[in-house]
Every structure is written in C-alpha cells, then in structure tokens.
Amino acid sequence: METLSFTYPAGQPAGGRALVGCVGSGDLEVLLEPGTDGVLAITVVTSVNGSAPRWEQLFARLFAGQTLPAMNIDIHDFGATPGVVRLRLEQGFEEIAHD
Numbered sequence: 001m002e003t004l005s006f007t008y009p010a011g012q013p014a015g016g017r018a019l020v021g022c023v024g025s026g027d028l029e030v031l032l033e034p035g036t037d038g039v040l041a042i043t044v045v046t047s048v049n050g051s052a053p054r055w056e057q058l059f060a061r062l063f064a065g066q067t068l069p070a071m072n073i074d075i076h077d078f079g080a081t082p083g084v085v086r087l088r089l090e091q092g093f094e095e096i097a098h099d
Contacts, residue, residue: 003045007039015069028076028084030075030089033071034072040071075088
C-alpha cells in the first residue's frame, strides 16, 4: 500500500460532506469534507505502487480551469481506473454542491 498527498489552491471551504463509492466492492471510496480556506488537500491510499504521476495527471485534468472549494479529500483506491476515479470525484462534488 502507498499513501500519496497532493495540495492545490482552492476557494472558501466546502459547505458539506460526502461519501461516495465503496472500497470493498473492487471500486474506490472517496470522502470529501470541508477544509482549510484556500487549500484543496488530497490523500490517496492506493494498492498500486508508483502511481503518483497517474494521480497528478488525473487531478490536473479534472481541476483545470476551475476553482474548487477548500476540501480535504480522502481516496481509498482499490486499483480503480482513472475513469472511475473521475466519476466518483464528480459524484462527490455534486453531493457537496447540493448540501
């Protein structure tokens, strides 16, 4: 198992929390919580060693051109594909937007 940490600039703290996915399903789990003003902090626990460049590229594409709310995002990966990661993150963002 490998634990990766990433930080990005962000806006005001998110207004809610969300939990999407389920790590035990062979998928992945994403927990989103309000964070520190101006900081989007992401922690990824993955079973795929050496995957930091893949995660960096995925986040760069996902966050390009937008300012997200300040959040702490915990991702528990079970070898999910980038498409599934993006889907789960977008689901979490949508849930937070509706809180």
